[in-house]
Amino acid sequence: MAKPKAEPHRRRRSLSDPLLAALRPPADESPTEREIRLKAENDARKVSENIDEMIRQERNERKKSKAEVNVLLLGQSESGKSTTLKQFQLLHTPAAFHAERIAWRAVIYLNLVRSISRILDALSPEADNVDDHDDGDSQEPEILIISSSGRPPSAISGTKVPKYESYRARLEPLIELEDRLTHLLSSPDEDEPTRLPSFSGYENHTYLTTRGNGVTPVLSPKQVNGRPNGRPAPTIYIPQQTQSYGSPVSPLNGNGSTSGSHSSSPSTSSTKSKGKEVSVHTFTNWKKAFTLGPKSKSPKSAHSGEIEGWWEDPDDPVHALHAAAPAMLELWRDETVRSRLREKRVRLEESSGFYLDEIHRITAKKYIPTDADVLKARLKTTGVVEHTFSISQGHNRGVEWRIYDVGGARNQRQAWAPYFEDVTAIIFLAPISAFDQVLTEDPRVNRLEDSLLLWKAVVTNKLLAHVNIVLFLNKCDLLQSKLDAGVRLNQHMVSYGDRPNDYDSVSKYFRHKFGAIHQSFTPNKERELYIHLTAVTDTQKTAKIIQSVRDIIIKANLRNMKLV
Ligand SMILES: Nc1nc2c(ncn2[C@@H]2O[C@H](COP(=O)(O)OP(=O)(O)OP(=O)(O)O)[C@@H](O)[C@H]2O)c(=O)[nH]1
Ligand SMILES: [Mg+2]
DSSP states (O other), X not given: OOOOOOOHHHHHSOTTOHHHHHHSOOTTOOHHHHHXXXXXXXXXXXXXXXXXXXXXXXXXXXXXXXXXXXEEEEOSTTSSHHHHHHHHHHHHOHHHHHHTTGGGXXXXXXXXXXXXXHHHHHHSHHHHHHHHTOXXXXXXXXXXXXXXXXXXXXXXXXXXXXXXXXXXXXXHHHHHHHHHHHHHHSOTTOOSOOSOOOOTTSOOOEEEOOSSTTTSOTTOGGGOOOOTTSOOOOOOOOOOOOOSTXXXXXXXXXTTOOTTOOOSSOOOSHHHHTTOOOEEEXXXXXXXXXXXXXXXXXXXXXXXXXXXXXXXXXXXXXXXXXXXXXXXXXXXXXXXXXXXXXXXTBOGGGSSSOOGGGHHHHTXXXXXXXXXXHHHOOOEEESEEEEEEEOOSGGGTTOEEEEEEEOOSGGGGGGTGGGXXXXXXXXXXXXXXXXXXXXXXXXXXXXXXXXXXXXXXXXXXXXXTTSEEEEEEEOHHHHHHHHHTTOOGGGTXXXXXXXXXXXXXXXXXXXXXXXXXXXXXXXXXTOOEEEEEOOTTOHHHXXXXXXXXXXXXXXXXXXXXXXX
């Protein structure tokens, strides 16, 4: 009698596992025994599925009675997700937000130092040689290089900066500081989100969530470990997009991107860290480490100004910055430097983490970041951050809100899918000022095109068919200044044609474009789309928008709950 075929996946398992050994069918299993075993396994699977269904129903019941709202922030890297999360924190848990302000000092220092090193790099004679052969694979894609003329920026020979060598020498200590800060902020030995950060003894509202943990392939839900409900993530169908610019990856699942990708690990040499963005894995304790500096005493009072602290620690980064402040100021105010930057079309004012107009204040020994400074600070997200709060007044009373902030870089998008299952609403951010920029992680891809493809993938997704979507067309302040500076949209989007190049026309065009994609591709024609033109670094305006978004989400959620 022919033996039933051994199941291949069982053979691959370790023979030393006693549980698997016990579960393995006997080698001499007869066809009847096999039939009985398969039936029993089938029955067991049905029972398990019934239990899963019961769990799902219970969760829906719980949702109904407890009124909880899960909001997912989505969008490409640097679209403003974390900044929006900061605005939610500022609005709903201001004490915790203020308590963390000191910790952002290190990020702001790093942002400032990075701007200085970008200037020096742009001015260096070697950069001229490199850029003359620019093939679009810029080493520093974060620098805004406006290439509308089609000419490599550095091909323009122009203003000489006579003091370049002297600046370089005086600012040399900052290069070392850049590495030190990068190293301090990154946490090399923690590459799994295993614990919650604690924030300086204040109420902890924001913490890492472990769903999918940022390393799980989107289409292998069984491999998703550590989900709070212990269940696998749903299978998500991610439509494959056709990429222009020869990009080989889908906008939602960025695996396969090779050029320019960033790691959360620190770089230890200046050549390594140069041009790379610092990201801190969300579970690390970086905020705690920087609350007062490693050797400082604890604050006498967080708000009284009696803090006795970091400026007395000779190793604190503030000393190197303070000493270099006159040279930084001179460099940034030097007319020859400014015109060289203009000639090379390097527009630092519009890049993330711009503090060059505030050197004096930021390098002061007792500098404490303001709310606005924290909102401007740039730190790339890897992993997923969850922020919870509830509102004690008004008709939103008692509702528990959970906001999830994800990493938007292509290699981070695989972590999104597990959150689609329980989500009530999505706030999608598209930075419309980025029409003339390329992705940091793949300089072949235009940022706006990536946003449009990502938007299409999200609105098309069937699993999200009944999820409310709010679209933030973000960075409108930068859009305005870019258009005012004469950058023309039609040089980058031919379809814009000869429409006027002013803010009203351009923003209307984008509103229409994103709206039309939703209308054409949504699997739920009833779904209303809410579009806001935003600048999420602006606290007053964003607070108003958040309040209206909150009301919309609550109303829509109530409607949906009645339909469950
Ligand atoms: N001027 C201006 N800057 C903004 C705006 N929104 C965000 N930024 C800045 O842009 C940078 C990037 O914003 P983030 O919130 O870190 O972007 P993100 O979407 O979280 O990016 P990832 O974490 O990489 O996915 C930060 O320095 C913000 O301060 C805006 O509307 N206007
Ligand atoms: Mg972020």
